[in-house]
Amino acid sequence: MAKQRVLSGMQASGLLHLGNYHGALENWVRLQDDYECFFFVADWHALTTLFQDPGKIREHTREIVLDFLACGLDPERSAIFVQSEVLQHAELFTLLSMLTPVPWLERVPTYKDKQRDLATSGKDLSSFGFLGYPVLQAADISIYDANFVPVGEDQLPHLELTREIVRRFNFLYGDCLVEPKALLTRHKVLPGLDGRKMSKSYGNAVYLSDDDAAVRQKLMNAVTDPQRQRRKDPGRPEVCNVFAYHRLYAPAGRLSQIDDGCRRAELGCVDCKKELVETFFRAFGDIRARRRALAGDPGRVRQILDAGAARAREVAERTMIRVREAMKMGWRP
Numbered sequence: 001m002a003k004q005r006v007l008s009g010m011q012a013s014g015l016l017h018l019g020n021y022h023g024a025l026e027n028w029v030r031l032q033d034d035y036e037c038f039f040f041v042a043d044w045h046a047l048t049t050l051f052q053d054p055g056k057i058r059e060h061t062r063e064i065v066l067d068f069l070a071c072g073l074d075p076e077r078s079a080i081f082v083q084s085e086v087l088q089h090a091e092l093f094t095l096l097s098m099l100t101p102v103p104w105l106e107r108v109p110t111y112k113d114k115q116r117d118l119a120t121s122g123k124d125l126s127s128f129g130f131l132g133y134p135v136l137q138a139a140d141i142s143i144y145d146a147n148f149v150p151v152g153e154d155q156l157p158h159l160e161l162t163r164e165i166v167r168r169f170n171f172l173y174g175d176c177l178v179e180p181k182a183l184l185t186r187h188k189v190l191p192g193l194d195g196r197k198m199s200k201s202y203g204n205a206v207y208l209s210d211d212d213a214a215v216r217q218k219l220m221n222a223v224t225d226p227q228r229q230r231r232k233d234p235g236r237p238e239v240c241n242v243f244a245y246h247r248l249y250a251p252a253g254r255l256s257q258i259d260d261g262c263r264r265a266e267l268g269c270v271d272c273k274k275e276l277v278e279t280f281f282r283a284f285g286d287i288r289a290r291r292r293a294l295a296g297d298p299g300r301v302r303q304i305l306d307a308g309a310a311r312a313r314e315v316a317e318r319t320m321i322r323v324r325e326a327m328k329m330g331w332r333p
Contacts, residue, residue, distance in 0.1 A: 006035040006183065007146035009083065012046040012060040016067045017205035019190050019198035022248065027150060027185050029072035037078035038144050038312060041065060044083050044090070045137070048130045065301060067208045070291035079315075081308035083140065088316035092323060093139040099172060100135050100165055108134055109157050138162040141180050143316045148183040156182055173326040177319075190248070191241050193222040208291070212281070219245070219277050224269045225262075235262035235269070242269070242276055249279040 008028060010016065016025070031037055041064050046057045061082055073080055083089055129136075141149055141162050149159055159182050166177045191197065192204030199205060206218050222242050228235045237243040237259045246258050258275070261267030281288075294301055324330055 003034070003036040004147040005038065005144060006031050006148050006150060007038045007141050007144050007180075008150050009040040009042040009045075009140060010064055010068075012041050012043045012057045012064055013049055014060060014200040015063050015207045015209055017198055017200065017207045019192075019205065021067075021071060021208060022190050023152070024150070024185075025067070025071045025073075031150065031183075032074055032077045035148070038081075038146070038315075039068060039073055039078055040081050040083050040086075040140070040308075040312070041068075042083045042140070045133055048127065048133050049125070051127070051129070063209050065305065066291050066294050069294050069301070069304065070287050071208070072287075075304045075308060079308040079311040081305055081312045085305070085309040086143075086312045086316050088143055088313065088320050089136070089139050091320060092143050092316075093136045095323065095327065095329075096139055096142075096165055096169065097132055097135045099168055100132075100138075102131075104161060104164065105131050105134055108161060134158060134161050135165065138165045142166055142177045143319050144312070145178040145315070145319060146180045147178065149180050150183045150185050152185060176322050176326040191244055193218055193241060195223055195241050208287075215280065216277050219280065220270075220273050222273065224272075228269065231268045232265050234265045237262045242272055245276055245280070246272075249276070249283040251279070 008024070010020065010024070028037070028039060041061045043057050043061050046060065047054065050057055065080070065082075068080055069075075137158065138161065141159075142165075149162075151159055159180065163179050166179045169177050170179075192199060192202055193206070194202065194204045196202055196204060206215060210218070219242075222245075224242050225235045225237075225240045227233070240262070243258065243262065246255060250258060258267060258272065262272065
């Protein structure tokens with residue numbers, strides 16, 4: 001029996017950090033065991049905010065692909081590719097945009113929020129691309145007949161809009177596109193180094209591409225319990241950012257010892273951070289080694305992307321043949 005299909009992507013608007021790994025990539029790696037997977041870098045989506053500086057997108061795309069492969073996405077089990085190398089995305093986006101009502105796009109919960117947040121940066125977000133990116137997202141999903149899209153609960157409104165667009169298309173032209181379902185994933189919440197949500201815009205992220213010196217410096221500067229001003233003050237691990245990282249990386253049995261040592265003021269913050277640095281390097285040792293090897297072999301990475309794009313184009317074109325026929329597009333009878 002053929003496996004059901006999963007589709008997901010990462011926008012090339014910045015480098016991937018630990019929040020992206022624990023929130024999505026870690027789960028994607030597991031999905032490969034049970035689904036036929038298509039994973040891509042969304043470079044066209046990144047243009048919504050970086051159209052004035054598109055050179056950054058190429059750099060981000062290269063780094064994200066290295067992260068994908070280093071973290072365990074397997075080109076033998078998944079199609080791994082760059083969005084702009086499969087032109088059928090753009091064709092289906094164009095067709096879907098013709099039938100998608102503008103009010104549907106304006107009511108997307110994150111549209112005004114993101115516009116407000118990014119407006120302070122001086123970026124022009126009044127473009128059609130920014131308003132219409134959910135339609136491109138719908139095309140990304142529909143072009144592969146994706147049965148499931150892995151999302152968190154906060155992303156459900158986006159997927160529901162894709163489902164509405166698919167239903168409208170099928171109502172107008174007959175059953176043609178697959179209506180995707182959410183594959184709800186429980187994301188591990190990892191705070192940034194300052195306690196806020198980890199985000200490149202906050203400058204509080206540890207990136208998967210950071211070298212050893214950068215990781216060490218960032219973790220040693222992480223904010224701890226603000227009430228623990230002196231070494232002898234008892235700490236509160238439940239409000240400490242560093243302890244949140246220990247929850248993920250500490251060896252079995254050690255977490256409770258760190259908790260107890262902090263509360264009793266037997267373990268100082270500096271020593272606690274030093275221990276975190278070492279456990280982090282052990283936890284990510286294999287991933288970081290694979291990343292360094294891949295960075296030194298760009299030919300191999302290019303081969304993987306070429307093969308992934310070829311596989312994606314084959315599937316995407318089969319969908320477009322159906323779509324063109326359903327819409328009676330083209331001059332040939």
